[in-house]
Amino acid sequence: MAVRIGLTGGIGSGKSTVLAMLQELGATAIDADAISRATTAPGGAAIPLIAQKFGADFIAPDGALDRAKMRERAYAHPEARRELEQIIHPLVGQESARQVEAALAAGARCIVFDIPLLVESGRWRRQVDRVLVVDCEPETQVARVTARSGLAPEEVRAIIAAQAPRALRLAAADLVICNEGLTLEALRYEVEQAARSFGL
Structure with missing residues (x-):
């Protein structure tokens, strides 16, 4: 039976990078956000x-x-x-x-559900075996998102404020990857350790 992992993290936490690494290690990704966008695209259900x-x-x-x-x-x-x-x-x-x-x-041996609102929605928790949270300091989130998106820092802080509180996400986690000050190689090592515990 495949292990079902719920992956979440605040904006700018590096969740997408972690997901890509898990896929490289053999996980199958199911992107709830992409599915949601597809339902409201032209011709969407x-x-x-x-x-x-x-x-x-x-x-x-x-x-x-x-x-x-x-x-x-x-x-x-x-x-x-x-x-x-x-x-x-x-x-x-x-x-x-x-x-x-x-x-x-x-x-598939491991299915990773990419769920930005995993903590907020409540319904997802019952559908996964374990919750993996990618975490970093709020100021790191602001710095990363302003650098990549061109949004002003206060706009990014407003997005963070609208998401689940960091403490609530961490409380829901079975496993946390702290993506603070890590090189890509160091992050990959953390992801490999997590993947091993998921049977990958």
Whole structure:
């Protein structure tokens, strides 16, 4: 039976780098965020349901979700975010399950679920055997994200503030990779140690 790992970490923690390294070591990745984005892309499974619930003007001319308009709606009406999640989350669950079946059929030994909102959502915890958190200091997150994205430091701090508190993520972890001041080689060593404990 494949080991199921939930991978999470705040923005700029290095979670994507860790995921890529785990894949190199033989893990199968299931990216909940990418699946979620696909449901609201042109032709995505959520689009007809969104049009039905919120109206056709929430669909952009290219057939995707009009994210700016939905953000405005969710800001003015907090329940709109919940309503949108009630459409998207079941679809993400179905597609994740389909990808898991395909991975198991292909003989996967370790399936890593890349779940940015693992701690916030609550529902994911029951679906994984272990939770791996990639962690670093908040100022390191700010420095990394401003360097790569061009966002202002206060914008990055606002994103961090909107994510699960660091202490809550760490409390949910079965294993933590502290990605603070590590070279890529040192990070790879940490990931290899974790992978070994997952049976890779």
